[in-house]
Amino acid sequence: MDLGTFFVERIVVHEVPRNTATTTPEGIVYSDAPSPLDSELRNFFKEKMTRSLIRHGYAVEHDPQQKSPVPSLIQTILADPDQLVPASRDIARHLYDSQPPVSNAGLLVAIFGQLEREACLGILKLEREDAIRVEETTVPGGGRTFSVAHLRDLMLGKHTRLFKASVFHLPGTELSSLDGLVSDDQRGYDPTTEVATFFLARFLGARLRTAPDVATKSFFEATQGWIESKVAEPEKKARYEIALLGEMNRQSHTLSPNSFAKENLDTADQQGFRDYLAEAEAPTSTIEKDLKLVASRVARLSMRFAQSKLKLSGPPEDIDRFVTVNSADSDGAPVEIHDQIDEISGGG
Amino acid sequence: MAASSYTQIASAYENERPLFEALSQRIDGALKRDLKAAGVYSEISSRAKDVGSFVKKALREGYDDPMAEIGDKAGVRVIVPYLEDVQRVEAVVETICAIEDREQKLDALDYDELGYLGVHLQLAPKPRLLSGQADLGPDAPELSDLRAELQIHSKAQSAWAVVSHDLLYKPPVESPEEAKRAITRLVALVELFDGEVDRLRRLIASDPNYPEMAVAAELDDRLLQFTAHSPDRKLSLLSVPFLVHLYECPPDEVVGTHIEPFLDMNRGKLEAIYEAYADDETANPLLTQPEALLIFERLESDRDRLREGWPVDTLDFELLESMALISGIEL
Numbered sequence: 003m004d005l006g007t008f009f010v011e012r013i014v015v016h017e018v019p020r021n022t023a024t025t026t027p028e029g030i031v032y033s034d035a036p037s038p039l040d041s042e043l044r045n046f047f048k049e050k051m052t053r054s055l056i057r058h059g060y061a062v063e064h065d066p067q068q069k070s071p072v073p074s075l076i077q078t079i080l081a082d083p084d085q086l087v088p089a090s091r092d093i094a095r096h097l098y099d100s101q102p103p104v105s106n107a108g109l110l111v112a113i114f115g116q117l118e119r120e121a122c123l124g125i126l127k128l129e130r131e132d133a134i135r136v137e138e139t140t141v142p143g144g145g146r147t148f149s150v151a152h153l154r155d156l157m158l159g160k161h162t163r164l165f166k167a168s169v170f171h172l173p174g175t176e177l178s179s180l181d182g183l184v185s186d187d188q189r190g191y192d193p194t195t196e197v198a199t200f201f202l203a204r205f206l207g208a209r210l211r212t213a214p215d216v217a218t219k220s221f222f223e224a225t226q227g228w229i230e231s232k233v234a235e236p237e238k239k240a241r242y243e244i245a246l247l248g249e250m251n252r253q254s255h256t257l258s259p260n261s262f263a264k265e266n267l268d269t270a271d272q273q274g275f276r277d278y279l280a281e282a283e284a285p286t287s288t289i290e291k292d293l294k295l296v297a298s299r300v301a302r303l304s305m306r307f308a309q310s311k312l313k314l315s316g317p318p319e320d321i322d323r324f325v326t327v328n329s330a331d332s333d334g335a336p337v338e339i340h341d342q343i344d345e346i347s348g349g350g
Numbered sequence: 351m352a353a354s355s356y357t358q359i360a361s362a363y364e365n366e367r368p369l370f371e372a373l374s375q376r377i378d379g380a381l382k383r384d385l386k387a388a389g390v391y392s393e394i395s396s397r398a399k400d401v402g403s404f405v406k407k408a409l410r411e412g413y414d415d416p417m418a419e420i421g422d423k424a425g426v427r428v429i430v431p432y433l434e435d436v437q438r439v440e441a442v443v444e445t446i447c448a449i450e451d452r453e454q455k456l457d458a459l460d461y462d463e464l465g466y467l468g469v470h471l472q473l474a475p476k477p478r479l480l481s482g483q484a485d486l487g488p489d490a491p492e493l494s495d496l497r498a499e500l501q502i503h504s505k506a507q508s509a510w511a512v513v514s515h516d517l518l519y520k521p522p523v524e525s526p527e528e529a530k531r532a533i534t535r536l537v538a539l540v541e542l543f544d545g546e547v548d549r550l551r552r553l554i555a556s557d558p559n560y561p562e563m564a565v566a567a568e569l570d571d572r573l574l575q576f577t578a579h580s581p582d583r584k585l586s587l588l589s590v591p592f593l594v595h596l597y598e599c600p601p602d603e604v605v606g607t608h609i610e611p612f613l614d615m616n617r618g619k620l621e622a623i624y625e626a627y628a629d630d631e632t633a634n635p636l637l638t639q640p641e642a643l644l645i646f647e648r649l650e651s652d653r654d655r656l657r658e659g660w661p662v663d664t665l666d667f668e669l670l671e672s673m674a675l676i677s678g679i680e681l
Contacts, residue, residue: 006678007619009626041630048626049675056680119618260680264654272654287680 003061003183004118005052008169010044012036012114014087015136015148016094018127020107027098031138032091034145037153046154047113051124054167058256058288059183061211062168062202066177070207071096072125073177076170079114080121086114093125100204105129109136109153113169122171127201128157129165166201168208182208183287214290221259222250222296224284228275237336240305240327242267247318250293250300257291259284307337314339359416360405363423370424371398373475373496377426380446380479381439385428389568389605390438396426421472424498429508432551433544436469436502443500447473450497456541464537466514467507471500506540506547559587561601562594568605569640572613576624579638586641588664593644596655604644612647620646623676634672642673649679657681 017031064073075089075096090112097110106129113124136156137149170182184202202208212220229242245266249257259279263272279286293300304315314325314337326338378396385392399407399422408416428439443449451472459465480493503511514533518525525533554560566586573581597604613620627633636642648656653674660670674681 004619004678006676007622008678009622041627042632045626045630045633049672052675052678056675056678116622119622269654269658273652 003169003181005056005169005183007118008048008052008115008122008124009117010039010047010113010115010124012083012086013039013043013047013150014090014112015150015153016091016110016112017136017148018094018098018101018108018110020103020105021098021101022103027095030094030098031146032094033087033147035087035141035147037147037150038139039150043150043154047111047124047150048115050157051113051126051167051169054165054185054187055169055183056287057258058185058187059167060185060288060290062182062184062206062208063211064177064180065203065207065209068203068207068209070100070203070205072205073180073207076123076125076180077172077177079112079123080170080172083114083121086112097127097205100200102200105200108165109148111153117169117171120171120173122169124167124169125206126168127166128153168206180208182206184208210290212285212289214292215294217285217289218250218257218292219295220282220284221257221279221289222246222300224279224282225262225275227282228278232274232278233271235329236308237327237329238268240337241329244303244318244322244325244327247300247303248322250291250296251318255291256288257285258288259286305337356405356408359408360401362417363404364401366417367398367401367423369492369496370498373493373498374398374424374426376475376479376493377424377447377473377498377500381426381428381442384442384445385439388438388442389571390435390442391431392435392439393429394426396424399423399425421497422499424496425501426498427501427503427508429503429505431505433504433548434551436504439502440469440471443471443473445476446479447475447498447500450474464534464541466511467537467540468501468503468511471502473498473500504540504544506543510537510540559591562591563587565594565601565604565644566590566640569609569643572605572609572643573638573640575613575617576620577628577638581639582635585635586639589636589661590641590644592659592661593641593648593656596648596652596659608647608651609643612650613643616646616650619677627676634669634676636669636673637676645670645673646677649674649677649681653679653681 014033014036016033019025019029072093075093078085079089090110093112094110108127108129111124111126111128113126115122115124137152138146139149141147166184166186168182168184170180173179173181184206186201202210210217225246226243229239229246233239233242245262249262249266259276263275267275276286300318302315303318303321304313305321306313314321324339324341326340328336328338374396378394381392381394385394399420404416404420404423407413407420411419413419430436430439440449440452449471453470455466455468455470474497475494477494514536517529517533555564557563563583563586566581566583570581594601594604597608599607624637627637636645645656657670660667671681
């Protein structure tokens, strides 16, 4: 999905209160019309959404197991943009119904626009610790709408909470072709976390396009394939292999191929690496990390030396911590082990 | 020459004139296309000599065989800003026509003479000019036997040629000797003007940043396809040398080798971006600079070296981040 082709055309904002025992759906403040927009505001929301989605966006698709009406409402709006206001009211109502009591009150922002020259719909939930109050204005004819200029100022303010964002388009006619990106600037999508499950599954009626364990395996294998086939220098191979295993074993729910490249690969290698991943149809954007399918392969790292045939083996995190692999043109020894000898024994 | 033969010649030329018209139009069209592709700014006009002028020239010059001896029946004129562009035009002309005769008008003048300047070429169409054109029709084989005259002038030479023609030939009475001499004196200014312009251009080209900044100048034209904002050359100077050095080819090959294919692939996307930001006064200022095209292309092809080397001392990194966001690329 090329987010450079995402452009905002219309925005509708609804205020959604927290869903607790003391609140009712009557507390939702609906817009009667799209908010007034100019180029600056359109581009502000384009960039704000793009920033979130390219950094933390997960590829998602329709999940027929979910009962959410949102996919059908998205389909309705994409087929007839004039349905943006009424259909987004239903989306706001479903947000209220599906969110857990711990979810903050906030704003449901529905954005109709273009993505890859097709109609698309963005759905944002904006939250703040203190409930957001956005200026209401009256449209000609008497309906209510919200000032997105004021909303922008709130989003630029220091106390604005981050938000959950999503964008969908429908390359085909059936809901099965629904294609989207979903991000949560507050946290990654941990399937065990209620908040994330509510937004992705119960609210949006979507699921990750690729199961996390499959995506993780695909990234791991493609990266190993790239190191094996495209990296010539043995010391660099070792450095990258250590980095890969370090990344796999890092305590993090998510894995960003781009961040991995930036943090571990030489600048000249990064583009080739990304191109290789894309060609291998491995993930190139952030994925949920799940080691289930590669656990045994990331548990130990082995190195064999060229002349002596000596072998060094151990958990990747220990090798990362105690072993330094120097490049061929450095002054240091090719491999350094930074540790004290604890025990030596002979025998055959 | 008998009077009847003039009517015959007029009639013969009248019959063939559509072919000369077709030839001059083909050369005109091909040059407009190829000179633009070669980055040569030019004004091009063409015509087939009208029958009346043809007959008068035949009378005036007393040709034995006017059909064969009058060389400008198909005529094309190319005006370029600078004298040094003349050679570039000739190089492009040679790809579509064989140059059978070249006359540098200055060479025909003695050292103590002043007069009409410019280059005249006698052209024979090459197969490339006559092939691959859907509108060619059945006249193609005949066109290959025809000849055309091409005049190449600098702007200053052209201005003098037009003015002197108007003052010397159009007045209802013979121009006085003093007027003729004054017009002739003006051509000295044309020679001086073109000479000084060339010297200044060489002086500017000796600037250490010139090869890189010439890329920015070349990109002005491409940027015009998307936005009409005037670029700020001093702002370009802050990033263009760095950006051009990211390409592993000589600066003068950057646009043709990298930017043109990128624009061909991404034209629709770029048009949509520039349309979205056209009225946005808070938009990234780099967007309306020629270097925007270099940045967009490098974001696609080499974003890591772009990010690592960005001249943060002179240009806020936020500007690059914003360009990446606009093009939907994670920096």
